[in-house]
Amino acid sequence: EIVLTQSPATLSVSPGERATLSCRASQSVSSNLAWYQQKPGQAPRLLLYGASTRATDIPDRFSGRGSGTDFTLTISSLQSEDFAVYYCQQYNNWPPFTFGPGTKVDIK
Amino acid sequence: EVQLVESGGALVQPGGSLRLSCAASGFTFSGHWMNWVRQAPGKGLEWVANTNPDESVKNCVDSVRGRFTISRDNAKNSLYLQMNSLRVEDTAVYYCGRGVNWAVDSWGQGSLVIVSS
Numbered sequence: 432e433i434v435l436t437q438s439p440a441t442l443s444v445s446p447g448e449r450a451t452l453s454c455r456a457s458q459s460v461s462s463n464l465a466w467y468q469q470k471p472g473q474a475p476r477l478l479l480y481g482a483s484t485r486a487t488d489i490p491d492r493f494s495g496r497g498s499g500t501d502f503t504l505t506i507s508s509l510q511s512e513d514f515a516v517y518y519c520q521q522y523n524n525w526p527p528f529t530f531g532p533g534t535k536v537d538i539k
Numbered sequence: 540e541v542q543l544v545e546s547g548g549a550l551v552q553p554g555g556s557l558r559l560s561c562a563a564s565g566f567t568f569s570g571h572w573m574n575w576v577r578q579a580p581g582k583g584l585e586w587v588a589n590t591n592p593d594e595s596v597k598n599c600v601d602s603v604r605g606r607f608t609i610s611r612d613n614a615k616n617s618l619y620l621q622m623n624s625l626r627v628e629d630t631a632v633y634y635c636g637r638g639v640n641w642a643v644d645s646w647g648q649g650s651l652v653i654v655s656s
Contacts, residue, residue, distance in 0.1 A: 463641065465641075465642035465643075467584070467643075469584075474634055474646035474647065474648055474649055475576075475584065475634075475643070475646055476646070477642055477643060477644045477645075480639075480640050480641075480642040480644075481640065486642075486644060487644075518583065518584055520584075520586075520642065520643075522641035522642065525598070525641075526586075526589075526598040526599065526600065527586050527598075527599075527600045527601070528574075528586040528589075528641075529586065530583055530584040530585065530586065531583070532583050533583050533584075
């Protein structure tokens with residue numbers, strides 16, 4: 432089973448600033464990685480798949496990079512609605528699909 | 540608009556059974572892999588199971604193998620999760636999710652299952 436590690440666990444950012452989140456896989460997942468956003472009391476929302484392809488209606492301030500074992504999600508200029516928990520998920524070696532433990536982005 | 544609506548969550552005793560349902564609309568249900576993903580209170584996401592469009596392939600995480608069964612009825616645009624021999628650690632919100640490009644691109648609002656005596 433592929434284990435995903437996310438860092439940091441919590442990221443405190445001021446509105447308008449840039450946020451960079453990291454996801455590392457225990458073995459290569461090629462580019463088969465997705466990112467999700469989850470706000471309190473809501474279902475997750477798909478942001479990116481294929482490591483860097485934005486899902487439908489996702490604003491271009493969200494971008495992803497990486498392949499193999501190291502990936503980043505960047506939010507170029509944080510808006511108030513972006514404060515949430517972000518999860519990465521691999522779908523290269525499955526079952527099972529696996530998720531990282533999440534990074535909480537909160538207001539500094 | 541894609542809609543997924545889960546139902547069937549409840550409080551159940553350890554060892555008990557429960558069947559979750561997910562009603563899908565707004566897309567061609569029979570053309571998509573479908574997933575169940577759960578989230579224990581205050582915890583992260585855990586993929587539980589999925590099935591392919593014609594139900595010929597079913598996969599699940601080791602922790603539920605032999606206890607949970609995923610199924611679907613394409614004529615009714617519905618996905619199911621039969622959960623037997625429930626354990627306290629199965630307590631979670633269970634989400635139904637549509638698979639696209641192997642990611643989960645649409646999610647229901649979730650159904651809460653509490654396993655407790």
